[in-house]
Amino acid sequence: MTVLVIAEHDHATLKPATLNTVTAGIACQSGDVHVLVAGANAAEAGKAASQVAGVAKVIVADSPSLAENLAENVAAQVLAIAKNYSHILFPATANGKNVAPRVAAKLDVAQISDITKVDSADTFERPIYAGNAIATVQSADPIKVITVRTTGFDAAAATGGSAAVENAEGVADSGKSSFVGREVTKSDRPELTAAKIIVSGGRALGSAEKFNEVMTPLADKLGAALGASRAAVDAGYAPNDWQVGQTGKIVAPQLYIAAGISGAIQHLAGMKDSKVIVAINKDEEAPIFSVADYGLVADLFTAVPELVKAL
Numbered sequence: 659m660t661v662l663v664i665a666e667h668d669h670a671t672l673k674p675a676t677l678n679t680v681t682a683g684i685a686c687q688s689g690d691v692h693v694l695v696a697g698a699n700a701a702e703a704g705k706a707a708s709q710v711a712g713v714a715k716v717i718v719a720d721s722p723s724l725a726e727n728l729a730e731n732v733a734a735q736v737l738a739i740a741k742n743y744s745h746i747l748f749p750a751t752a753n754g755k756n757v758a759p760r761v762a763a764k765l766d767v768a769q770i771s772d773i774t775k776v777d778s779a780d781t782f783e784r785p786i787y788a789g790n791a792i793a794t795v796q797s798a799d800p801i802k803v804i805t806v807r808t809t810g811f812d813a814a815a816a817t818g819g820s821a822a823v824e825n826a827e828g829v830a831d832s833g834k835s836s837f838v839g840r841e842v843t844k845s846d847r848p849e850l851t852a853a854k855i856i857v858s859g860g861r862a863l864g865s866a867e868k869f870n871e872v873m874t875p876l877a878d879k880l881g882a883a884l885g886a887s888r889a890a891v892d893a894g895y896a897p898n899d900w901q902v903g904q905t906g907k908i909v910a911p912q913l914y915i916a917a918g919i920s921g922a923i924q925h926l927a928g929m930k931d932s933k934v935i936v937a938i939n940k941d942e943e944a945p946i947f948s949v950a951d952y953g954l955v956a957d958l959f960t961a962v963p964e965l966v967k968a969l
């Protein structure tokens with residue numbers, strides 16, 4: 659049978675999460691990998707998908723009903739072709755997690771969530787208990803509906819492929835929801851989940867002003883995205899969408915610098931797969947040091963500005 663990857667895209671370009679999901683699709687070893695681009699005027703995104711290495715076919719479903727990525731309509735589009743596939747993979751992003759359960763429920767199968775490894779075509783690994791244990795899950799369902807933790811899989815090469823592109827009829831609007839508006843945060847910084855370097859601050863920063871004064875220059879120097887612990891977000895020192903962790907974003911950059919973050923398991927669940935972890939904390943017993951490659955026991959209000967000066 660064949661594997662279907664649901665592309666994450668903005669109608670013109672593919673989002674990087676799609677590339678990691680393609681790698682997971684190939685790992686399922688169940689046959690060819692197809693990519694569904696469900697959008698409006700999405701031919702460019704379809705073309706981009708056709709160039710991804712390892713993709714055999716791209717299906718572009720174009721319809722005004724798919725312009726705003728409404729989960730009900732995207733799910734209906736996936737269901738229209740689902741029966742042709744043994745595996746349907748979504749990136750475990752906000753979008754993917756919005757659509758996948760609808761597809762699984764309609765197909766009457768159990769969703770397999772947040773996989774980090776494919777052991778075989780029916781057996782997958784996924785973190786549980788905030789990443790403290792790995793569950794090996796075997797599925798007997800005829801169609802496996804899966805969300806993929808993108809940090810668990812390398813990105814497939816964005817070029818080098820030459821998949822056929824097929825057009826499919828777009829579904830009609832379900833009428834179950836309608837698009838009202840969207841407020842998008844604008845930032846010159848890299849997006850948190852795609853950033854190569856992340857500079858993260860914790861409760862120790864003490865205020866939004868201090869967070870900005872101390873952490874922003876370091877992020878600027880390194881061309882990094884800014885992240886934060888939940889305590890810092892809850893206290894209003896940093897915006898919600900900067901939260902890293904179990905209930906925030908899962909990241910795995912090349913370099914993660916944590917300043918004034920204790921390293922609670924819920925925070926570690928979101929960043930411990932980073933390639934190099936640097937921790938700055940004045941408490942040498944802080945749990946963050948257990949995952950850090952480089953640890954600095956110091957007052958961040960002195961250490962971070964010194965680091966900025968030295969860079």
Ligand SMILES: Cc1cc2nc3c(=O)[nH]c(=O)nc-3n(C[C@H](O)[C@H](O)[C@H](O)COP(=O)(O)OP(=O)(O)OC[C@H]3O[C@@H](n4cnc5c(N)ncnc54)[C@H](O)[C@@H]3O)c2cc1C
Binds near residue numbers: 859940
């Ligand atoms: C269900 C659930 C989900 C959660 N999800 C998340 C999540 O997604 N992300 C997340 O981050 N948390 C999450 N949490 C919260 C988590 O348990 C911690 O409370 C939180 O991560 C603590 O944030 P912190 O490290 O900034 O603060 P604290 O634990 O208060 O740590 C502050 C640290 O700063 C150090 N420090 C203080 N002053 C200085 C200084 N001047 N210089 C250097 N170091 C200093 C201290 O030694 C301490 O280690 C969750 C909790 C629950 C129950």
